[in-house]
Structure formats: C-alpha cells, structure tokens
Amino acid sequence: MKARLMNGAGNRFILADQRDSAIPAQLPAETVRAWARQHAFDQLLVLNRSEQADAYMRIWNADGDEVGACGNGTRAAAWALMEESGSDAASLDTIGGRLAAERAGHLSVSVDMGEPRLDWQSIPLARPMDTVALDFATEADGIRIETPGAVNMGNPHAVFFIRDVESLPVAKLGREVELDPLFPEKVNAGFAQIYDASHIRLRVWERGAGLTAACGTGACAALVAAHRRGLAARKASIMADGGELFVEWREADNHVILTGPVEDEGEIELAP
Incomplete structure (x- = not known):
C-alpha cells in the first residue's frame, strides 16, 4: 500500500489514500503496530470515500487502536486534499463528525475542531x-x-x-x-x-x-x-x-x- 509520511509540528503520521477501493481497508492491530515500529509514526490516517465530504478519514494510534480524532492529522490530511484539488478548503468526515479545514498560509492549515465536550x-x-x-x-x-x-x-x-x-x-x-x-x-x-x-x-x-x-x-x-x-x-x-x-x-x-x-x-x- 502506497502512503505518505507527514508531520504537523513534529507529530508524525502515515497518510494512506484508499478512496479508489470500494471496500474499506481491514487493518488488524498487529499490522498497524508493525508499521509503527518500521516508520515511527504516532497515528495512521486512512482516507476512504465519502458522499458528503472530500473524504472519510479513519485514525489508528501506533498501538493499533482505532480512535475518533487527531487534530494535527486532520490538518495534514486536509492539506493533501487541498493540494490535490487546488482548493483552499477541504472537509473530512470522521467517527466524531465532519471537520472543515482551510489554508492559513504557506504549509499552514486551520481546522475547526468543533465544540469541546466538558461534562x-x-x-x-x-x-x-x-x-x-x-x-x-x-x-x-x-x-x-x-x-x-x-x-x-x-x-x-x-x-x-x-x-x-x-x-x-x-x-x-x-x-x-x-x-x-x-x-x-x-x-x-x-x-x-x-x-x-x-x-x-x-x-x-x-x-x-x-x-x-x-x-x-x-x-x-x-x-x-x-x-x-x-x-x-x-x-x-x-x-x-x-x-x-x-x-x-x-x-x-x-x-x-x-x-x-x-x-x-x-x-x-x-x-x-
């Protein structure tokens, strides 16, 4: 599987694009852990198809657990999508909901992370x-x-x-x-x-x-x-x-x- 190694302020990710696949990738925890040992990343980000947003993003921590959010990873994925489309904005669906991002300068991205939950x-x-x-x-x-x-x-x-x-x-x-x-x-x-x-x-x-x-x-x-x-x-x-x-x-x-x-x-x- 081809992917990109990216980082946001040193927070390292693997970004894999699976939007051309009709079936979302099934990733056992041990596979994710093996990739993390090989490439020393914090999170694995996988882009899948989305009918409403530019992509649906799934996120795995280096220990193989799938999680709901990654702020710097969202910025990195949004940057890749904006580079692809030539646009200054991108949207990503996630387990936690839709996130909207936009360019904030050269190699800089802002993302609206929504409301904090405090109860x-x-x-x-x-x-x-x-x-x-x-x-x-x-x-x-x-x-x-x-x-x-x-x-x-x-x-x-x-x-x-x-x-x-x-x-x-x-x-x-x-x-x-x-x-x-x-x-x-x-x-x-x-x-x-x-x-x-x-x-x-x-x-x-x-x-x-x-x-x-x-x-x-x-x-x-x-x-x-x-x-x-x-x-x-x-x-x-x-x-x-x-x-x-x-x-x-x-x-x-x-x-x-x-x-x-x-x-x-x-x-x-x-x-x-």
Missing part, C-alpha cells in the same frame, strides 16, 4: 466529577501532580498545570495517568506551563502512542482547560516539543480552531 460523561470519567479541576492525583519520582482539567476534543484529555514542565518526568507520569481507572477509555495526559495568558508550553503523553512531539487535540484541550481555570485567554500560542500551534476557542459559536504547520516527508510503501 464528565463525555470525557468519559468513571464517576461524576467537576471537570474544571478533577479530584485526581498521581506521582512519579517523588513528584506529585493533581487536579487536572478534563476536556474531550473527539478524544479524552486530562490537562495538568505545572510550574516547570521541562523538569517533569512526563513519560512516567503520563503512563500512570493514561491507564488510571478513572478514565475507562484511557486518556491523553497534557502537562501545561502557563507563560502568560496567550502563551502556553505543552508536553503530551498520547494514549496508545506515548510521548509525542505535538498533539493537536491536546493543544486544543490545554487552551480550553486553561481558560476555564482563568489561566489563559480564548486565544493562545501553544509551544509543543516539535513546534508552535495556535488555538482559539471562539466565544461566538463555542468552536475550537487549531492552526499550525504541515510537512510532507515523501512517499513510502507499507508492506501488506
């Missing part, structure tokens, strides 16, 4: 809880973190606010948070340091993928969680390990807009 059932959590600040704590290497904000951006996120994110054992803490019973579908763990109301440093441990250079839905969740706590404005620059993303939580329609760079690393062949 405890939608995260989901194992029990009722205030999602502005969860009654939850964990620790690793003697460092305790607690009271994250919870946001679902098509996938679940717990966002911790940290004084010094660079010194944090993110991988150890992220693994603990991801698998905690409070999160029945597991969870992405974000670790955010607030520089000021419009600048946030973020590191993310992605469920099923591990520590990632950037996470689009994680950036969206961080901005939403920070604003709900009174720590950030509705628009901010999110600095990930792999680059800068921009997020706006619009007051007018409650939608979250994610903007950032894309890079096409070239064509590859996926072994059957």
Whole structure:
C-alpha cells in the first residue's frame, strides 16, 4: 500500500489514500503496530470515500487502536486534499463528525475542531466529577501532580498545570495517568506551563502512542482547560516539543480552531 509520511509540528503520521477501493481497508492491530515500529509514526490516517465530504478519514494510534480524532492529522490530511484539488478548503468526515479545514498560509492549515465536550460523561470519567479541576492525583519520582482539567476534543484529555514542565518526568507520569481507572477509555495526559495568558508550553503523553512531539487535540484541550481555570485567554500560542500551534476557542459559536504547520516527508510503501 502506497502512503505518505507527514508531520504537523513534529507529530508524525502515515497518510494512506484508499478512496479508489470500494471496500474499506481491514487493518488488524498487529499490522498497524508493525508499521509503527518500521516508520515511527504516532497515528495512521486512512482516507476512504465519502458522499458528503472530500473524504472519510479513519485514525489508528501506533498501538493499533482505532480512535475518533487527531487534530494535527486532520490538518495534514486536509492539506493533501487541498493540494490535490487546488482548493483552499477541504472537509473530512470522521467517527466524531465532519471537520472543515482551510489554508492559513504557506504549509499552514486551520481546522475547526468543533465544540469541546466538558461534562464528565463525555470525557468519559468513571464517576461524576467537576471537570474544571478533577479530584485526581498521581506521582512519579517523588513528584506529585493533581487536579487536572478534563476536556474531550473527539478524544479524552486530562490537562495538568505545572510550574516547570521541562523538569517533569512526563513519560512516567503520563503512563500512570493514561491507564488510571478513572478514565475507562484511557486518556491523553497534557502537562501545561502557563507563560502568560496567550502563551502556553505543552508536553503530551498520547494514549496508545506515548510521548509525542505535538498533539493537536491536546493543544486544543490545554487552551480550553486553561481558560476555564482563568489561566489563559480564548486565544493562545501553544509551544509543543516539535513546534508552535495556535488555538482559539471562539466565544461566538463555542468552536475550537487549531492552526499550525504541515510537512510532507515523501512517499513510502507499507508492506501488506
């Protein structure tokens, strides 16, 4: 299967186009994991036919689990579709609904990620809880973190606010948070340091993928969680390990807009 290796702020994807196939690809988890070991990607994106949008996009994490959303992956797929059509806009149907994207400059794409889901059932959590600040704590290497904000951006996120994110054992803490019973579908763990109301440093441990250079839905969740706590404005620059993303939580329609760079690393062949 021919595919493209792409990234968004260092968040790496394989984009495979299966729109010419009448039958959607059946991808066993072990096949996805084998490709991830070979090509070191965070998510596999597969484009299928759609009657209403430019394509229907399915998403697998590197561990082989199919998931509902990937913000940077959506931007990368939309860029490929826009390059193909010569248009400045593209739409993608996903498990979580339709997403609209548009060019935001040279090798830059914005995507409307829709409304954040904020009630405890939608995260989901194992029990009722205030999602502005969860009654939850964990620790690793003697460092305790607690009271994250919870946001679902098509996938679940717990966002911790940290004084010094660079010194944090993110991988150890992220693994603990991801698998905690409070999160029945597991969870992405974000670790955010607030520089000021419009600048946030973020590191993310992605469920099923591990520590990632950037996470689009994680950036969206961080901005939403920070604003709900009174720590950030509705628009901010999110600095990930792999680059800068921009997020706006619009007051007018409650939608979250994610903007950032894309890079096409070239064509590859996926072994059957």
